[in-house]
Amino acid sequence: MGRYVxxxxxxxxxxxxxxxxxxxxxxxxxxxxxxxxxxxxxPLAPAVVAQLKEQYNLNDPLGVQYLKxxxxxxxxxxxxxxxxRPVLETxxxxxxxTIKLTVVAIAIEAVIGIIAGVLAGIRRNSFFDNVVLVSxxxxxxxxxxxxxFVAQFVFGLKLGLFPISGAQEGWYSFILPxxxxxxxxxxxxxxxxxxxxxxxxxxxYVRTARAKGLPNRTVVVRHTLRNSLIPVITFVGADIGxxxxxxxxxxxxxxxxxxxxxxxxxxxxxxxxxxxGIVTLMVFFFIFFNLVVDVLYAVLDPRIRYE
Amino acid sequence: xxxPKLTTLGxxxxxxxxxxxxAEESADVAGTQNSLWSDAWRQLRRNVLFxxxxxLGLLFVLIxxxxxxxxxxxxxxxxxxxxxxxxxSAEHWFGFDQQGCDYMANVAFGARNSLIIGLLAVAVILVxxxxxxxxxxxxxGLVDSLLxxxxxxxxxxxxxLGALVVLRSGFLGRGVVAVAIALAAFxxxxxxxxxxxxxxxxxSSDYVAAARAxxxxxSRILVRHILPNAxxxxxVYATITVGVLIAAEATLTFLGVxxxxxxxxxxxxxxxxxxxxxTAPHLVLFPSLILTMTVMAFVMMGDALxxxxxxxxxx
Numbered sequence: 001m002g003r004y005v006x007x008x009x010x011x012x013x014x015x016x017x018x019x020x021x022x023x024x025x026x027x028x029x030x031x032x033x034x035x036x037x038x039x040x041x042x043p044l045a046p047a048v049v050a051q052l053k054e055q056y057n058l059n060d061p062l063g064v065q066y067l068k069x070x071x072x073x074x075x076x077x078x079x080x081x082x083x084x085r086p087v088l089e090t091x092x093x094x095x096x097x098t099i100k101l102t103v104v105a106i107a108i109e110a111v112i113g114i115i116a117g118v119l120a121g122i123r124r125n126s127f128f129d130n131v132v133l134v135s136x137x138x139x140x141x142x143x144x145x146x147x148x149f150v151a152q153f154v155f156g157l158k159l160g161l162f163p164i165s166g167a168q169e170g171w172y173s174f175i176l177p178x179x180x181x182x183x184x185x186x187x188x189x190x191x192x193x194x195x196x197x198x199x200x201x202x203x204x205y206v207r208t209a210r211a212k213g214l215p216n217r218t219v220v221v222r223h224t225l226r227n228s229l230i231p232v233i234t235f236v237g238a239d240i241g242x243x244x245x246x247x248x249x250x251x252x253x254x255x256x257x258x259x260x261x262x263x264x265x266x267x268x269x270x271x272x273x274x275x276x277g278i279v280t281l282m283v284f285f286f287i288f289f290n291l292v293v294d295v296l297y298a299v300l301d302p303r304i305r306y307e
Numbered sequence: 308x309x310x311p312k313l314t315t316l317g318x319x320x321x322x323x324x325x326x327x328x329x330a331e332e333s334a335d336v337a338g339t340q341n342s343l344w345s346d347a348w349r350q351l352r353r354n355v356l357f358x359x360x361x362x363l364g365l366l367f368v369l370i371x372x373x374x375x376x377x378x379x380x381x382x383x384x385x386x387x388x389x390x391x392x393x394x395x396s397a398e399h400w401f402g403f404d405q406q407g408c409d410y411m412a413n414v415a416f417g418a419r420n421s422l423i424i425g426l427l428a429v430a431v432i433l434v435x436x437x438x439x440x441x442x443x444x445x446x447x448g449l450v451d452s453l454l455x456x457x458x459x460x461x462x463x464x465x466x467x468l469g470a471l472v473v474l475r476s477g478f479l480g481r482g483v484v485a486v487a488i489a490l491a492a493f494x495x496x497x498x499x500x501x502x503x504x505x506x507x508x509x510x511s512s513d514y515v516a517a518a519r520a521x522x523x524x525x526s527r528i529l530v531r532h533i534l535p536n537a538x539x540x541x542x543v544y545a546t547i548t549v550g551v552l553i554a555a556e557a558t559l560t561f562l563g564v565x566x567x568x569x570x571x572x573x574x575x576x577x578x579x580x581x582x583x584x585x586t587a588p589h590l591v592l593f594p595s596l597i598l599t600m601t602v603m604a605f606v607m608m609g610d611a612l613x614x615x616x617x618x619x620x621x622x
Contacts, residue, residue: 011456018460026472137356137610141603143554145561145574146595149581153588248467249558253581263468264562267475275472283463 005295012287017070019283020276024066027272052082069276079273081266087277090262097167098258101251102243104171104178109186110236114229117193121228122220124198132194136187148180148253165255177254181247185239189232196228203227230300234293241289245282343539343616350615357615360607367601370415371422378412383571385409392587401593405579414593416571421601424487425553429545431491436498437534437541443499444506445529455503458496466555467562469493474564486565490552501544505537543613550605557598573598 044052053059060068072079078087120132142150155176156164162176163169200206201224209219246260255261259278266274298304351357370377381399386408395402401410443454461469470489479485509515510533518528559565560574568575573594580590 011459014456015459015463018456019463022460022464023472026476137607138603141550141606142599143557143602145554145558145577146599149577149584149591149595153584153591157585242465245465245468248465248471248562252562264471267471268563279464279468282465282468286463 005291008291008294012291015287016280016283020280021066023279024069024272024276025062027267027270027275028062028065069273073280078277081271081274087274090274091259091278091281094257094259094262097256098244098246098251098260100167100171100174101178101181101247101256101258102240104174105182105185105243106236106240108178109182109189109239113186113189114193114232117190117232118197118220118225118228120190121194121197122201122224124201129194132190136190139183139187142183144180144184144247144249145253147183148177148250151176151180152253167256173256177247177250177256180254181243181250185236189235192235193228193232196231197224200224200228230297233300234297237293237296238290241286244285244289246278347612347615351611354611354614356607357611360604360611363600363604364608367418367597367604368422371418374412374415374419377415378409381409381412383408383412383416384569392583392590394587395589402587402589404576404590405583405587410576410590410593413571413576414573414597417573417576417594418597418601420483420566420570420572421553421556421598423483424490424556425549425605427484427487428490428494428552428556429549431488432495432498432548433541433545435491435495437502437537439495440499440502440537441506441529441534444503445510445525445533447507451503454499458499461493462496464493466490466493467558470555470559471562471564474559481565481567483566483570486556486559489559490555494548494552494555498541498544498548501540502534502537505540506533509533509536539616543609543616546612547606547609550602550609553605554598554602557594 058065069079078091080086081090116132120126120129123129152164155161163173164176167173203224206219206223209223214223244259246258246263248260248264250256251258251260252264259282263275263278263282265271266278379400386404386406388407390403390407391405393399393403393407395410399409399411401414404410404413439454439458443451470486470493473479473489473492474481474485479488506529515528515532518532523531556565557572557574557577560572561578563578565574566572576594577591577598580587580594583590
């Protein structure tokens with residue numbers, strides 16, 4: 001196990017650097033002059049422009065800029081944006097919003113997805129099973145963008161149940177965006193659970209349990225569910241890593257100042273340091289949670305052994 | 308379809324200095340393939356969801372090809388401000404947008420860009436995915452490690468974010484082709500992994516060993532024996548992905564980095580409409596509805612195709 005984790009950690013290094021360099025190079029290629037844009041209508045003095053360019057290493061070639069950036073990053077310095085605000089400050093201010101959104105979305109997808117999947121799986125081809133199948137196809141097909149506006153219009157404007165913009169009302173503000181963000185994964189969790197439960201219901205150990213005369217409840221909860229949920233838990237775990245990277249569309253439509261919104265604004269304003277900093281963090285979350293899930297798999301399923 | 312194939316195969320292999328067994332072996336391959344696809348078609352024909360998806364998909368393609376017919380004679384650019392934001396009526400089913408243009412005409416004319424971008428991006432994804440996946444799986448070793456790491460790097464970046472930065476950087480421009488390429492650049496990894504795993508699975512099979520023993524070249528083994536096995540999962544993936552990418556295009560355009568006016572696109576319509584969500588909700592509703600139905604068409608067809616092509620699902 002230790003060797004497996006070590007090997008996986010080694011493999012993540014090129015991915016982390018590769019992804020951050022990829023983004024760095026693309027941001028480097030962004031058109032226009034961010035320094036000139038800083039001045040607005042009044043052009044900055046040439047000396048100021050030169051000094052700023054020097055300060056942000058804008059005169060260096062791409063490779064040198066990236067290496068300098070990495071050097072600072074190694075010392076825990078994410079750099080500053082062109083207004084002098086540390087990127088780390090932006091991240092630490094925006095991350096709590098994204099974390100809250102992620103918590104709500106994961107809770108929704110896990111609870112509703114698993115319940116729907118289990119009910120559909122234990123009675124395959126029943127009415128409820130078909131409802132789950134059709135509704136998951138529907139949900140998967142609705143683009144998040146569309147779902148966000150439908151939710152805003154129906155639950156926010158028409159029914160007035162939820163706030164549709166901003167994060168002023170605490171956790172309550174996150175329910176609607178969380179539901180929208182979770183929808184795709186929710187459908188996937190429901191299907192995954194359904195398939196897994198349906199498969200395990202036919203397994204020999206379930207038949208044995210029934211033959212012993214155990215009540216249906218015990219058979220389903222103790223025998224089927226425990227085994228069926230392993231792939232589901234790993235999916236949900238990996239999803240945490242994806243969602244923590246921020247949701248550009250959901251955060252934009254619901255006006256939540258999280259990581260996704262920050263990166264969108266930064267791409268628009270050509271704030272290279274902010275974009276690269278957040279993407280590096282995002283890739284880190286993604287890799288970390290995938291690794292955790294892979295290790296967790298071995299803990300949950302003793303049949304799997306890593307060398 | 309198997310007959311002409313067989314004869315050419317036979318000639319090739321007799322030319323390579325072998326006698327009867329190879330012809331029989333390839334006859335087997337062609338036979339199983341045939342029955343896989345005809346079985347799948349028999350399965351598909353009975354699937355209601357497939358027919359719903361296919362009908363929606365056909366409707367969408369027709370709209371994209373002949374938008375004038377579906378615009379019911381209205382010109383999408385013939386606008387009159389006095390009609391701004393009018394609600395749907397018997398004459399103008401989708402109402403009017405803020406500029407007073409017939410909305411049904413606009414939504415109909417938006418289908419073409421979506422279809423082109425979806426198909427073009429998937430075509431690029433298939434070429435990239437099959438090429439990289441086949442190389443990676445077939446040669447293994449260093450080539451595989453290298454290509455797989457590159458795929459990992461792209462995989463760690465979300466599709467929308469990657470395409471957003473590429474399009475914002477502007478070196479592709481902002482047209483239909485640019486959006487398609489930007490989407491493909493961050494969407495090829497799953498196809499690559501599918502092909503790679505299929506190639507690895509098939510590579511060690513007996514019939515590949517037999518073909519190699521008869522002196523077949525690497526490229527021949529890859530093209531004739533290994534890749535046909537990867538067609539089924541890739542086809543399912545490609546069908547669903549057309550829908551996913553059409554949604555992604557609308558999203559990018561909505562975010563302001565995709566297509567730009569005066570292009571007609573559902574993303575632009577949703578973006579313009581969302582500001583009037585309170586007063587004229589139909590401006591968001593109609594393009595959203597058609598967009599959703601389009602995505603659904605491809606998801607349903609892909610789902611049905613997967614069920615039909617998966618022999619384990621059959622009783």
